[in-house]
Amino acid sequence: NAGVTQTPKFQVLKTGQSMTLQCAQDMNHEYMSWYRQDPGMGLRLIHYSVGAGITDQGEVPNGYNVSRSTTEDFPLRLLSAAPSQTSVYFCASSYVYGSQGPPYEQYFGPGTRLTVT
Amino acid sequence: KNQVEQSPQSLIILEGKNCTLQCNYTVSPFSNLRWYKQDTGRGPVSLTIMTFSENTKSNGRYTATLDADTKQSSLHITASQLSDSASYICVVSARNTDKLIFGTGTRLQVFP
Numbered sequence: 001n002a003g004v005t006q007t008p009k010f011q012v013l014k015t016g017q018s019m020t021l022q023c024a025q026d027m028n029h030e031y032m033s034w035y036r037q038d039p040g041m042g043l044r045l046i047h048y049s050v051g052a053g054i055t056d057q058g059e060v061p062n063g064y065n066v067s068r069s070t071t072e073d074f075p076l077r078l079l080s081a082a083p084s085q086t087s088v089y090f091c092a093s094s095y096v097y098g099s100q101g102p103p104y105e106q107y108f109g110p111g112t113r114l115t116v117t
Numbered sequence: 118k119n120q121v122e123q124s125p126q127s128l129i130i131l132e133g134k135n136c137t138l139q140c141n142y143t144v145s146p147f148s149n150l151r152w153y154k155q156d157t158g159r160g161p162v163s164l165t166i167m168t169f170s171e172n173t174k175s176n177g178r179y180t181a182t183l184d185a186d187t188k189q190s191s192l193h194i195t196a197s198q199l200s201d202s203a204s205y206i207c208v209v210s211a212r213n214t215d216k217l218i219f220g221t222g223t224r225l226q227v228f229p
Contacts, residue, residue, distance in 0.1 A: 110158075
């Protein structure tokens with residue numbers, strides 16, 4: 001059971017380039033999400049998915065796209081990288097989405113450190 | 118606006134000592150509060166999750182408390198170890214949005 005995996009671990013892009021950050025989980029979790037972590041700020045939600053075929057925007061979605069074709073995978077695409085997207089990106093997953101029932105554990109991946117020059 | 122504030126921003130203690138980290142939140146209506154540990158270069162790992170009805174929860178040497186009336190939580194670390202050096206993040210979930218609101222964390226350094 002690998003949990004949540006992310007690739008690559010490090011990436012350097014030039015402004016205007018595009019790339020996809022990969023995220024996969026092997027826990028059969030319905031809910032997956034992408035966050036970015038910047039110095040002096042809390043993690044901010046970029047996009048999330050409550051199941052295969054369903055995605056929605058989070059707090060800071062501009063410049064990013066996502067898709068969820070399978071339960072396991074939730075890639076994050078940077079369309080045209082900008083220096084403001086320099087950050088550490090974390091993918092997370094949990095069994096259910098929502099706070100109506102008991103809160104389920106959210107598992108985070110190891111992160112991708114992205115630098116845009 | 119839903120916010121989570123943590124104090125202190127950073128803390129240095131000697132190995133074997135105890136410490137307490139604070140979290141104040143303005144999230145309403147409250148659903149649950151989580152404490153995460155994040156080692157340098159790694160993703161956050163959950164320590165505790167507390168709902169409205171819980172006012173204390175332990176995980177080994179980590180004990181979290183919650184006062185939903187004053188909207189405050191604390192994380193107490195007993196007999197600190199070098200491996201406790203990390204950032205500790207307080208996260209609050211609001212019932213109406215189901216989103217997690219993250220604090221900026223407390224950076225703890227434990228020295229021998």
